[in-house]
Amino acid sequence: MAERTASVTRNTLETQITVTVNLDGSGQFKSVTGIPFLDHMLEQVARHGLIDLDIHANGDLHIDAHHTVEDLGITMGQAISKALGDKKGITRYGHSYVPLDEALSRVVIDFSGRPGLHFAVPFTRASINGLDTELFFEFFQGFVNHALVTLHIDNLKGHNSHHQAETVFKAFGRALRMALTADERMQGIMPSTKGCL
Numbered sequence: 406m407a408e409r410t411a412s413v414t415r416n417t418l419e420t421q422i423t424v425t426v427n428l429d430g431s432g433q434f435k436s437v438t439g440i441p442f443l444d445h446m447l448e449q450v451a452r453h454g455l456i457d458l459d460i461h462a463n464g465d466l467h468i469d470a471h472h473t474v475e476d477l478g479i480t481m482g483q484a485i486s487k488a489l490g491d492k493k494g495i496t497r498y499g500h501s502y503v504p505l506d507e508a509l510s511r512v513v514i515d516f517s518g519r520p521g522l523h524f525a526v527p528f529t530r531a532s533i534n535g536l537d538t539e540l541f542f543e544f545f546q547g548f549v550n551h552a553l554v555t556l557h558i559d560n561l562k563g564h565n566s567h568h569q570a571e572t573v574f575k576a577f578g579r580a581l582r583m584a585l586t587a588d589e590r591m592q593g594i595m596p597s598t599k600g601c602l
């Protein structure tokens with residue numbers, strides 16, 4: 406399989422973001438976003454997905470984190486899509502259940518070529534270390550729309566918002582890892598449904 410790396414830069418009036426990915430990495434992570442808890446979550450994606458992630462983001466955090474979080478999702482989706490190329494030979498589907506103490510989350514992903522998000526995470530707090538928990542939906546919506554994936558995220562149990570978020574991002578990383586793994590029996594084949602991946 407060809408090298409699966411990409412770098413994407415997105416500049417808007419509100420944000421300037423560059424995301425570099427290596428889908429066949431070892432989980433190396435570098436990030437400067439100005440949002441410590443988001444960096445902590447994205448590190449879980451890299452580590453559990455075995456994806457190398459290098460993120461540089463400057464955003465209008467003096468207003469709030471909304472634009473930065475959403476645009477990070479968009480740019481990360483674009484980078485993974487670009488690194489993946491024509492998708493030939495991938496497993497395509499990925500899923501993971503991840504527990505952390507009282508919390509349990511399930512993430513299922515399909516590199517379908519069709520964007521769709523189901524997000525059911527009943528956070529018990531409105532913010533974690535100053536980051537509005539409602540912005541996690543915006544991150545994943547941006548990712549889904551630009552990676553062109555179907556993504557189902559369900560927090561099944563949990564009363565600690567930090568644990569809820571961490572199980573979601575760890576499960577997301579592990580589901581990505583499964584879906585992006587090469588399937589030897591699919592070598593050179595693009596799995597499709599109804600004429601679309």
